[in-house]
Amino acid sequence: xxxxxxxxxxxxxxxxxxxxxxxxxxxxxxxxxxxxxxxxxxxxxxxxxxxxxxxxxxxxxxxxxxxxxxxxxxxxxxxxxxxxxxxxxxxxxxxxxxxxxxxxxxxxxxxxxxxxxxxxxxxxxxxxxxxxxxxxxxxxxxxxxxxxxxxxxxxxxxxxxxxxxxxxxxxxxxxxxxxxxxxxxxxxxxxxxxxxxxxxxxxxxxxxxxxxxxxxxxxxxxxxxxxxxxxxxxxxxxxxxxxxxxxxxxxxxxxxxxxxxxxxxxxxxxxxxxxxxxxxxxxxxxxxxxxxxxxxxx
Amino acid sequence: xxxxxxxxxxxxxxxxxxxxxxxxxxxxxxxxxxxxxxxxxxxxxxxxxxxxxxxxxxxxxxxxxxxxxxxxxxxxxxxxxxxxxxxxxxxxxxxxxxxxxxxxxxxxxxxxxxxxxxxxxxxxxxxxxxxxxxxxxxxxxxxxxxxxxxxxxxxxxxxxxxxxxxxxxxxxxxxxxxxxxxxxxxxxxxxxxxxxxxxxxxxxxxxxxxxxxxxxxxxxxxxxxxxxxxxxxxxxxxxxxxxxxxxxxxxxxxxxxxxxxxxxxxxxxxxxxxxxxxxxxxxxxxxxxxxxxxxxxxx
Numbered sequence: 001x002x003x004x005x006x007x008x009x010x011x012x013x014x015x016x017x018x019x020x021x022x023x024x025x026x027x028x029x030x031x032x033x034x035x036x037x038x039x040x041x042x043x044x045x046x047x048x049x050x051x052x053x054x055x056x057x058x059x060x061x062x063x064x065x066x067x068x069x070x071x072x073x074x075x076x077x078x079x080x081x082x083x084x085x086x087x088x089x090x091x092x093x094x095x096x097x098x099x100x101x102x103x104x105x106x107x108x109x110x111x112x113x114x115x116x117x118x119x120x121x122x123x124x125x126x127x128x129x130x131x132x133x134x135x136x137x138x139x140x141x142x143x144x145x146x147x148x149x150x151x152x153x154x155x156x157x158x159x160x161x162x163x164x165x166x167x168x169x170x171x172x173x174x175x176x177x178x179x180x181x182x183x184x185x186x187x188x189x190x191x192x193x194x195x196x197x198x199x200x201x202x203x204x205x206x207x208x209x210x211x212x213x214x215x216x217x218x219x220x221x222x223x224x225x226x227x228x229x230x231x232x233x234x235x236x237x238x239x240x241x242x243x244x245x246x247x248x249x250x251x252x253x254x255x256x257x258x259x260x261x262x263x264x265x266x267x268x269x270x271x272x273x274x275x276x277x278x279x280x281x282x283x284x285x286x287x288x289x290x291x292x293x294x295x296x297x298x
Numbered sequence: 299x300x301x302x303x304x305x306x307x308x309x310x311x312x313x314x315x316x317x318x319x320x321x322x323x324x325x326x327x328x329x330x331x332x333x334x335x336x337x338x339x340x341x342x343x344x345x346x347x348x349x350x351x352x353x354x355x356x357x358x359x360x361x362x363x364x365x366x367x368x369x370x371x372x373x374x375x376x377x378x379x380x381x382x383x384x385x386x387x388x389x390x391x392x393x394x395x396x397x398x399x400x401x402x403x404x405x406x407x408x409x410x411x412x413x414x415x416x417x418x419x420x421x422x423x424x425x426x427x428x429x430x431x432x433x434x435x436x437x438x439x440x441x442x443x444x445x446x447x448x449x450x451x452x453x454x455x456x457x458x459x460x461x462x463x464x465x466x467x468x469x470x471x472x473x474x475x476x477x478x479x480x481x482x483x484x485x486x487x488x489x490x491x492x493x494x495x496x497x498x499x500x501x502x503x504x505x506x507x508x509x510x511x512x513x514x515x516x517x518x519x520x521x522x523x524x525x526x527x528x529x530x531x532x533x534x535x536x537x538x539x540x541x542x543x544x545x546x547x548x549x550x551x552x553x554x555x556x557x558x559x560x561x562x563x564x565x566x567x568x569x570x571x572x573x574x575x576x577x578x579x580x581x582x583x584x585x586x587x588x589x590x591x592x593x594x595x596x597x
Contacts (some may be wrong), residue, residue, distance in 0.1 A: 031391055078575040085333060086578050089529045093571040096522075100564035121560075220522070224335070224398050231395045260410065267403030271380050274396040278389035 006137050012249050013144040017202025019229035019241035021195040026230050028191045029171035033223045034091030035199045037098040038068040040218035042200025043207035050129040051116050064204035065197045072196020076189040102215040123214030127207050155238035234282030305551040311439035313547020314446035318501035319524030320539035322494035328470035328534050329490040332390045336377045336397040338521030339404040341502040344370025345512050349417045367499040374495035409514050422507035438508040526570050532580030541581045
């Protein structure tokens with residue numbers, strides 16, 4: 001595989017994490033404009049861990065997920081009772097607070113004779129762990145997909161378990177769920193924590209692939225894209241958001257035919273898809289039909 | 299103390315343009331109960347149309363303002379048809395994401411049509427600032443505040459003195475009852491979008507005329523400022539949108555002066571987050587929340 005193919009496939013994997021993160025919240029009926037905040041926290045947190053504290057990547061991954069989950073839960077605690085647009089704007093406000101804080105945040109120190117670390121608006125350079133340890137970009141792509149497969153497995157297990165049913169029930173009608181004895185607040189905080197962890201995992205992997213992050217990357221565009229991926233791909237299954245990422249990054253960004261007009265094509269495509277299928281290509285009805293078809297006849 | 303008063307005055311005057319953006323958002327939200335993320339980018343199309351007229355024909359301010367309104371109205375109709383009229387009722391999220399997708403389209407189309415980073419926009423005024431005692435008033439800001447106040451008065455008259463205003467308020471308060479009363483909801487909605495486009499175009503014209511330049515980033519900027527101001531004031535409330543815009547202007551001016559430019563946006567978002575968590579109804583308090591809850595119950 002040439003470098004271009006590897007970078008496109010890796011990017012699809014990386015943005016799938018943010019898309020899945022937004023998708024999980026969509027299942028519980030929350031529209032978050034702010035999942036890029038956890039992506040940023042994961043990127044900076046893990047970058048600081050490997051570059052400045054000399055941690056191995058494996059521990060930095062766990063650290064990033066922990067930061068993401070903690071931040072997700074902490075933000076959820078005050079915002080969980082907000083409904084609809086109020087929640088969306090609160091998450092947007094939080095994400096922009098994080099981005100603006102990283103514009104100010106400076107934490108520099110000397111490692112091996114070089115000064116490294118986040119430098120406010122100039123960004124965070126030289127997150128070179130995978131190059132220093134000799135991991136090839138192909139191997140790193142496999143690592144991204146191994147972790148993505150793990151997350152996908154969790155989603156598919158969740159869908160067959162009670163937790164998935166509870167999340168969808170809360171998304172459908174929180175009042176009814178509450179009346180069934182479900183602690184809606186607790187489950188929403190749980191969903192936000194998991195979503196934060198998934199996005200932070202993606203951010204950690206992203207920072208180590210591109211070696212340089214700056215606050216501008218984590219703007220609201222990233223968050224709304226993540227949300228759009230789930231809605232184009234479909235809300236019926238966790239494959240939906242990944243399909244959305246593939247359509248955007250895989251087909252449009254990588255095909256030279258559309259270069260320069262990518263957003264015009266993508267925007268029009270999304271608008272038309274949402275007119276025809278308001279819950280995305282792989283929506284619940286389609287997924288249900290496929291399940292019935294796959295089930296052995298009795 | 300003098301600094302504080304000066305910032306307060308500057309903030310209120312800049313905030314009056316935020317208030318106009320928030321009013322446009324509120325009109326659309328009131329009519330549809332849906333969020334039009336493409337509102338800022340539609341205004342940007344108008345402002346670029348104004349720039350084009352200014353560059354090609356070196357037209358005067360009135361022609362530029364007219365071009366801004368026409369461009370903004372055309373883009374808004376496109377957004378309304380594609381993202382709001384065509385998407386089924388009940389799929390409010392789909393409309394919002396769709397309006398975001400069209401935003402991407404508009405932004406790329408404008409970037410292709412205007413490939414340079416920044417373009418000049420005619421200045422509202424090049425008169426020197428007025429001094430009142432130790433306070434000074436930039437003429438552009440004074441023009442901005444006066445025009446914004448006039449627009450608010452006209453809007454008040456439209457909403458309370460015309461048939462269209464009555465219909466729009468009826469649709470906003472109870473769409474089902476409005477339809478039974480024989481109100482043509484799609485037509486009223488389209489008119490509300492157009493009214494919002496004109497108000498937004500005036501705001502865009504005032505802001506671009508103060509900055510004297512324009513970039514394709516204006517779309518994002520206008521959407522974000524309008525959203526923050528609307529949420530600060532209280533979702534769906536007209537007086538709230540005005541107060542929210544003024545409050546946002548003051549918060550920005552004060553934090554920029556006392557904390558530094560890099561803290562300006564941070565403080566604005568902090569205030570927004572605090573408001574949403576502690577007082578979700580915004581400045582207008584529970585009125586907006588109650589209305590919103592009633593609307594949600596009816597959907």
